[in-house]
Structures are given as C-alpha cells and as structure tokens.
Amino acid sequence: MNIKDCPHCGGTACLNSSYSYKHRCYFVFVKCDICGAQGKIYSTQEEPAAADWNNSACNDALRAWNMRTNEQEATQ
Numbered sequence: 001m002n003i004k005d006c007p008h009c010g011g012t013a014c015l016n017s018s019y020s021y022k023h024r025c026y027f028v029f030v031k032c033d034i035c036g037a038q039g040k041i042y043s044t045q046e047e048p049a050a051a052d053w054n055n056s057a058c059n060d061a062l063r064a065w066n067m068r069t070n071e072q073e074a075t076q
Contacts, residue, residue: 001059004066006032013037013065015058017048028057030065039065 003013011034017026028048030039042064044057051058 001062001066003030003062004068006035006037007068008032008037009035011035015048015053015061019047026057028061030061 003015005011006013009032011032013030013032015028016031017028019026023043025043025045026048027041027043029041031037039061042057042060044055046055046057048055048058
C-alpha cells in the first residue's frame with residue numbers, strides 16, 4: 001500500500017514504529033518528514049520491521065493516514 005503525501009504540507013510521509021518497554025509492544029504510525037504531522041497510532045506485539053512492515057497494525061496505520069475527509073464523504 002502506498003503512503004499518500006501529507007495533507008497539511010504535501011511532504012513525504014513514512015511509516016514509523018517505536019517500542020514501549022512500559023506497555024511491552026510496538027506503536028506504529030505514519031509521520032510527515034517535513035511538518036511532523038502524525039496519523040493515528042496502532043499497537044502490535046510483533047516487530048514491524050521483522051514482518052516487512054506488513055501486519056495489521058501497519059496496514060491500519062496506512063489506511064488511517066491515507067483516508068481523506070473529501071474521500072470519506074464521497075463514499076457515504
């Protein structure tokens with residue numbers, strides 16, 4: 001799945017993850033490299049890089065980032 005450009009600044013966005021020792025899981029999110037805008041955060045027990053960034057948390061984060069308000073209204 002392709003990552004759309006940032007809806008705020010048009011910059012390139014990337015899928016990121018961070019590990020929480022407190023929660024013992026990875027948090028996956030899409031973040032713009034230019035303005036720092038960030039999408040919804042999803043958690044997973046599986047290391048995203050080990051799964052080639054293809055698990056349910058990664059796919060959910062990408063879907064959430066790629067959803068645009070005008071597209072959502074068009075489908076309703």
